[in-house]
Amino acid sequence: HVQLVESGGGSVQAGGSLRLSCLASGSLPSNYCMGWFRQAPGKEREGLALIYRNMGNHLYADSVKGRVRISQDSAKNTIFLQMNNLRPEDTGKYYCAAATNCGFSFREDRYTYWGQGTQVTVS
16 A cells, blocks of 8 residues: 655745655555646646656646656655746645556546645745
């Protein structure tokens, strides 16, 4: 069984930065795909970034491309989302998710495990 725990959210002014972390516990195969998602108030959850744990291949949504970077510390079973130049529209709850095979996509039905989320507020 896999558990995902996000941290690093908070309140920040527009133009600021935050680094989110997602600690994975349990048995995670090396070829797992890990993703970051966001649910803004009144909107559907959207995928932001994903990374394949073994190869490091990554994908970014157009809405955040150039402002975020996904990375991992395999030894610590942790992935990160560095977010820069934050905007008020980045406000929302940020979730970490894991998939055996995400198909290099943000399709939520491909992601088996989800964290509880961490709140980000940009003003």
